[in-house]
Amino acid sequence: MLYIGVDLGTSAVKLLLMDEKGKIKNIVSKEYPLSFPQNGWSEQNPKDWYEQTVLGIKELIKHFDKSQVAGISFGGQMHGLVVLDENDEVIRPAILWNDSRTTKETDYLNNVIGKDKLSQYTANIAFAGFTAPKILWMKENESENFKKISKIMLPKDYIAYKLSNVFCTDVSDASGMLLYDVKNRCWSKEMINICGINENQLANVFESYEVVGTLTKEVAKELNLDAKVKVIAGAGDNAAAAIGTATVGEGKCNISLGTSGTVFIASEKFGVDENNALHSFAHSDGNYHLMGCMLSAASCNKWWIEEILKTNDYNNELNNIEKLGNNKVFFLPYLMGERSPYNDPSARGCFIGMSMDTTREEMSQAVLEGVAFALRDSFEIAKSLGIKIESTKICGGGAKSPIWVKMIANILNIKVERIESEEGPALGGAILAAVGCKEFASVEEAANKIVKVIETIDPDPVLVEKYEIAYRKFAKIYPTVKKLYTELM
Incomplete structure (x- = not known):
């Protein structure tokens, strides 16, 4: 069928x-x-x-x-x-x-x-x-x-x-x-x-x-x-992308790098983050999930490369990024405001840390790292709730970039699993159709049979340490500039 x-x-x-x-x-x-x-x-x-x-x-x-x-x-x-x-x-x-x-x-x-x-x-x-x-x-x-x-x-x-x-x-x-x-x-x-x-x-x-x-x-x-x-x-x-990446079952995680970016954590039990920085939603497998959502993820990279650098050669721009963990330039990826964890429609993107010797490559790198750091903001909240996450699937257009996936593995300090098909919601929809037509007994059975991991990117302890220092700096930027956003609107 x-x-x-x-x-x-x-x-x-x-x-x-x-x-x-x-x-x-x-x-x-x-x-x-x-x-x-x-x-x-x-x-x-x-x-x-x-x-x-x-x-x-x-x-x-x-x-x-x-x-x-x-x-x-x-x-x-x-x-x-x-x-x-x-x-x-x-x-x-x-x-x-x-x-x-x-x-x-x-x-x-x-x-x-x-x-x-x-x-x-x-x-x-x-x-x-x-x-x-x-x-x-x-x-x-x-x-x-x-x-x-x-x-x-x-x-x-x-x-x-x-x-x-x-x-x-x-x-x-x-x-x-x-x-x-x-x-x-x-x-x-x-x-x-x-x-x-x-x-x-x-x-x-x-x-x-x-x-x-x-x-x-x-x-x-x-x-x-x-x-x-x-x-x-x-x-x-x-939730459909989670099915398409087999993110079903307690503690399973998926990161989506699409127009927006999400950290999706499946749970068999209902739970709420006390500060409501993460969304608490029903999951498409019949259970629940927590989700952090940033409004601009891969769209930040698209904006930077196409609108600012005026090129469509993504590979050339990203392949020149080499000095992971050593960038002095930071980027806040809030081009359309931000949802998780700040809930601030007035927030906007900005670069900070440039000097006369800052290169094009460092700014391109800062865009990718900024998105990854913002994903970690949601990840940190999940960890504070006692949720232990050792690995994550990844999907979305940004998942096709090896350098970006490597950054995420080291910035979040978890294994990142790339899957055979990165079709996310479309595949999840097809799986749900198959389950509805009794092709499989459950969503979990269908997802685990259909979704196949083809590569696991392990964090590098040296890069993890460098990115830990960098993330602590990144985490201070938004609270410092927050009060300026309403004045700039």
Whole structure:
């Protein structure tokens, strides 16, 4: 049988076709536009997602036996606000995860409602990118549109709805809305009241591997697929990536170096960081996870190389980095503000430590190291909770850089495991589809059978010692410059 994984990203949708043994048969990617109507705003048209997904599925399965396609599932960009009216028409462009317009609403939730109450209601506090602050922003600034809302969706769930006509979401993606009671796996009545909405406007919540329905007859005809093809709930992109890297089971860790960066730690038990610096979410394997998320990771490197250095020759720029652990230049990777652990939408990137003899290579190195140091910030919080992590998987575009992976192994002082397929959320979606179609007994069984480690990068004790000193310096920079950010805005 064949299974389709749909990774609905920020810049493109990636579609992956996998057989019942976990072998990847085909991959297709389709891009769509991203708009920034005002400073700090980030929006997309949900219709673009669906149109490109349909085109991508057609291309993906074009040369395969379509009767063998059994299920479709998803990994998708989290937190985005998609709103439909009573006629199922999109009311306004989706407000995305990296949109920072909700500073006022986030402050209200954290400081007026209170972080303790938010944590009690949802296991998390408010971050500018979360969905609930976006709903409050819409209520305050687009009251006529707010009144039209019939359905509130997350990005991937819009695709599921269009395919199956089932209004659904999953536990992992719902966890990032600040509307979901993570501990008890249900919608929070308190947060629903705070946002001025009702539960009928929110989707039915499924476990990530559960079947929500099948393709509608119209969609099946358009895709030339059987209407019995199952649609499985899927997961938020990081939880799906965790499945695609076999980050299931107590203490398993995955680092994602995509547009954003994450430290994802699986847990069989529900737990909350007392300062809420890490997110506490439901996992797509039926358990829970802690996650630190930085808003700019591989995107920092893209910005530096393409926008500043004006080149597309990534290999040439990165291959010249040689003096690991000896860089005097530091970079704060907060190009779009920062989430974990600082929750500071006003934060911005900066270089510090340059002198007349600073080289291009040292600044390129500082960008990579800055992202790795910021990942360690979240890693340190996990360690403070008594979580012992000896190794991590790694995925995302940045994982293709050997020098960056080496830095991460030494800055975090853990073994970093590269896997055979770095397709992350798309592979995780396909695995969830296979589990939903009973190809495997559980998510953990499927992930452990399918995901294969091909290389382990061990930390070098000499570099670990050097980077320990460097990290202690890095950790002092943000607290020192923090007060300047609001003055610079």
